[in-house]
Amino acid sequence: MKPQPILESSCPLEFNECPILQEVLALRDECSRLTELSITDPLTGYFNYRYMIQSLDQEMERSRRTGLPTGLIMVDLDHFKDVNDSYGHMIGDKALQWACRIWRENIRRIDIPCRYGGEEFAIILPGTDLPQATLLAERLRKVLADSPLPVDGFGLELTASFGVSAFRGQNGATPQRVLDCADHMLIRAKAQGRNRVCSDLQPKRKSPTEVTSDERAALFNTKGNEDFISPCLDGVEDDCQ
């Protein structure tokens, strides 16, 4: 006899009020609620650190198999301690929720927004290369800077700094290394005055006669735009870590 699928919501023995079925269904709901809880940050609704590491690892593996890059944005709210100190932790929490909501509205459904810890966040961007990830970070920066948090009838201006990296199948790169590079760029954005985006993106220095990827693309009717390097993730930049 074939086993009956347990998730059918009618009793296999056709009891009207089957207690076992009720129990199983309740357990199923509880299990999915706990799973959700175990990967979610309760304050912001973003994924938590554990899920972030797991997803980044998974997306990087996808990149290796498909050849599509994985973008990563690290964000840190600027002067967040001042917000907490001046307005209290409740407003601080509201500020975190406010920023997270605004950003979520500006990313795709496939993107994976995570709370890294405190006021720091990471957004994993499947199938996204460095130039596009950098553009997105710039958009997220602007939209937050343009949307003050309403507090008691006035607007509390919030800004954030962004560091961007992308995994393009570089040999030996680990999730930690990709995170470190984005974090390194974030530290640079802070050092350069905050409310800005720093990206591991550098235009290739080219000889004036070198055939560019756009020219190659035009010759063979393919896609161009690979004329950049990632000094941090490519290991060209010594002080990355």
Next chain:
Amino acid sequence: MNVNNELLKRPVTVSLTSGKGGVGKTSLTVNLAVALSRSGKRVLIVDGDLGLANVDVLLRIHVERSLRDVIENGDDPLDTIVSVGPNLSVLPASSGVPEMLNLGQREQSLLEGLLRKISSHYDFVLVDTAAGIGQSVLWLNHFADHPIVVVTPDPTSMTDAYALIKVMAREHERNSFHVVVNALSSPKEGEEVFTTLKGVAEKFLQVKLLHLGSVPLDSEVAKAVRRQIPFLKTSPDSRAARAILELSASIEKLSPGSHRGAAQPAPALQPKPLAVSERD
């Protein structure tokens, strides 16, 4: 013969060049030269592959002296030229001499002087350049009135041809090139290759490309190369030979370039090794 009186007479100088090796430059040069000489033109082939000469091999001629002896030892260039037919001569180069690929300033001006001088005896000078974009290749293309870029439908050939055009455009201010598409499997393919290359060169380099002609892929060509005889002689009725005759007719219509140096009279003679006038 008084060479000096002929200095101002200008032949049509074309270079055959490709960036990539193995696209058929030398074979095209030799067969075009044969075709031009048959129509009564006086033709000189200059083996511009100064480091790995091949023209002598394709014509099965024995070379005793080469351009290298002229440049390095001051030998008389007219003694170096080998006559291979009533109207057809070859100025051979040396093989296995890597340093010949990178001509210094002094060698360049020597070569320029001697090429101008001996060219004046001919109606057409065909320069077969080396592969790559080395200094000697660029210089010879700069020297020629009409650089002819030889390209095959092979993507690497198209890339290398484009790279060569780009370097010539950027560093030598060349803004027009003739293109010959070689080894075609169909005439349509030739048109496609040329149109693509032309479009990209116009868009990115503002360089004009002119389609001089196309030569189909023909097994007779490889056979002739192995026999070291121009296919125009071994297989005069082959498709490749017919294409060469058309190309040759197009080249006959080219005029002596107004391009920089070519329009000027040859530079003053150097005492050595340009000893042509001394000999006379």
